[in-house]
Amino acid sequence: MACGLVAGLATPAGAGEKPPAPTTVRVWTEGTTAYVTFRDNTADESGFWVAVFEKDNPNNEAGKVRKLYPGSPGTGREVTRSLPGVKPGVAYCGAAQARVPATDSASGLPTHEFSEWSKNVCSAATDPADPAGAPTNASLGTFNGEFAPTVGTNRTYWLPYFSSGGDAKGAVIDVTTDGSLSVRKPPDSTIFSGFECKMNAPAADGKVRGYRCTGGTLKSTEKKELPVFAHVDKAGQGVIRATLRVPGDTNPGDNSSVHIVMAK
Structure with a gap:
């Protein structure tokens, strides 16, 4: 990561090939707290270092905030972590680094291997007194819901969405499922931010596997x-995918979310 942000987190001596780095999805601030969303690309990490620094003053050590968080179950999930202690209205860049248990090749003692830092993603500076006047920056968060649902049951998963900039008008959200999950019905129209939601056409097996909200x-x-009103059709992996489109969005890189389940 640029400007010495990762100082003191070098890979330990004797470690082997580095684990894959996370993928930074989104960075934004709310008041004095920064948030970093990243995709977990390792299956057996023991933790993640998450860090931010001031976009326009990257060498300011006092402006850097870093914290070690526990690992995330599985792989491929999007994870959001918070970092209190930033300046309101200031643009920040952030990234994450995976920490994986290892054994030192020389001493045989337990140690850790560290991935490279993920690619920096930066937030936009906003006027804390007038967030509605900020550039449009609509985003999707990480799905909330059961990881191991039972076959033959109904489950509801929740997809967070928000705008950390100005009002985001004309938004479109597409949700699809595959594998062990299908969709029972769309969300009620007009209740959720004025969205009109309609089911997709049935697939070849007669199951409906998504909806669109406009x-x-x-x-x-x-x-x-x-x-997302889901039905668990069969055992095995199921996937829910969501994408968000908004005219004039200044940061479309954080407009998707994926949730993986393992039905039993």
């Missing part, structure tokens, strides 16, 4: 959740 308005700094 015409939504994401109010500045307002956080809401959209439901």
